């Protein structure tokens with residue numbers, strides 16, 4: 001059954017949440033997502049599953065590698081990309097799927113990834129599928145006609161981009177100003193590292209231990225999307241706030257890490273009966 | 279007593295010419311030609327030569343090393359991220375830890391050691407020579423490079439009658455940095471399509487540079503920043519660690535191919 005064509009499913013209840021682990025097997029504490037989701041939705045079964053590549057059957061490997069290679073965003077100013085994947089790109093995608101190459105550093109169209117993952121996972125209405133990925137993910141914005149990096153792309157399945165947590169929400173404006181100046185002067189990695197440390201705490205960098213808290217919050221947003229189709233909150237202190245700035249992300253997911261009054265009430269109801277509202 | 283032994287000017291000239299003629303005779307047909315003698319090209323050259331592969335590096339400047347001599351801000355401290363410091367260990371380059379996983383070393387030290395390692399491994403070098411065109415064989419496989427002396431490019435148009443020479447090889451490695459000169463030449467000929475600029479800036483995409491190192495066309499391997507241009511990867515600042523590891527991977531891919539051919 002397609003999740004988008006189910007007006008009959010009004011009385012459906014969410015039975016399971018499946019979280020697919022990212023490709024690079026690096027962040028160890030991801031397993032703590034399971035008790036976190038269970039604590040929010042005690043009636044729902046939470047499964048942590050191996051990465052998307054391990055869900056692809058051998059005979060599908062070539063086709064999936066080819067669609068992934070075609071899902072790349074090479075020109076962020078175009079909503080649709082028009083290119084033939086190169087041999088090296090197909091080979092790379094196959095190696096990532098087989099766990100022989102590291103994912104990361106390539107930008108993919110989140111909506112196309114959703115389609116590809118959906119064919120592999122065949123999501124069900126009563127099961128929320130959430131793919132954690134080490135890929136960079138963007139979606140095209142009609143507002144300014146360009147692709148923007150995302151932390152989360154809500155859908156069936158929802159996609160949470162782990163490098164997106166570092167790369168997508170904007171850092172403080174002063175950081176970019178100083179960084180740009182340094183780059184114009186040809187400053188190297190060392191100066192950039194020093195600059196980063198002078199902004200310590202104001203944005204998340206790679207290997208930050210607090211990242212797991214953000215991942216949990218994004219997984220929560222994905223579950224809320226599956227239940228209500230409205231995953232985000234307007235209030236900056238709420239864990240459902242869709243942060244576009246690092247400082248907001250840190251506040252909503254780490255410093256405050258709470259729900260606003262309305263969402264606390266909503267979660268209380270959903271906790272005992274996670275009914276799907278669409 | 280004079281300090282130096284006597285030798286005639288003509289002997290000096292003959293020594294230079296005879297050795298050069300011998301070298302060029304070898305260059306005319308070799309296993310791998312690497313275009314660009316920066317960190318990724320030298321790394322690939324050294325690793326291949328250590329495995330008894332005949333390698334020629336074509337460098338357009340008189341000096342080798344590319345951007346490896348200086349780090350950022352024209353200051354000569356080079357930073358290397360783990361695990362690339364292991365390459366420094368192999369080359370015998372001393373370094374200091376800046377913070378966990380980030381190491382630093384003087385550029386002149388790392389660069390000169392890398393050049394020396396490549397030369398000692400048996401790499402041949404043709405410097406002050408520029409890549410001009412590719413040699414193509416059946417099914418447009420790249421099978422060599424056409425090169426010319428770099429100063430010829432600076433001559434007025436009406437006297438550019440200095441014809442280049444063609445050097446044959448089993449493989450070419452494009453290690454020409456952001457310019458991706460060899461790949462661009464294939465693009466001019468309509469054999470490959472390189473994405474335009476405009477890729478996003480990200481903090482980190484060095485994994486992708488290393489992982490995409492390899493064949494981009496039959497007979498042609500790309501390494502280093504040329505990988506970034508060829509595949510339109512997100513842009514990032516220079517990271518020398520990824521250049522070294524990309525060169526190493528390029529050598530692995532080339533070696534496997536050459537072994538498979540035998």
Ligand SMILES: [Zn+2]
Pocket residue numbers: 233234235238239240241259260261262263
């Ligand atoms: Zn709220």
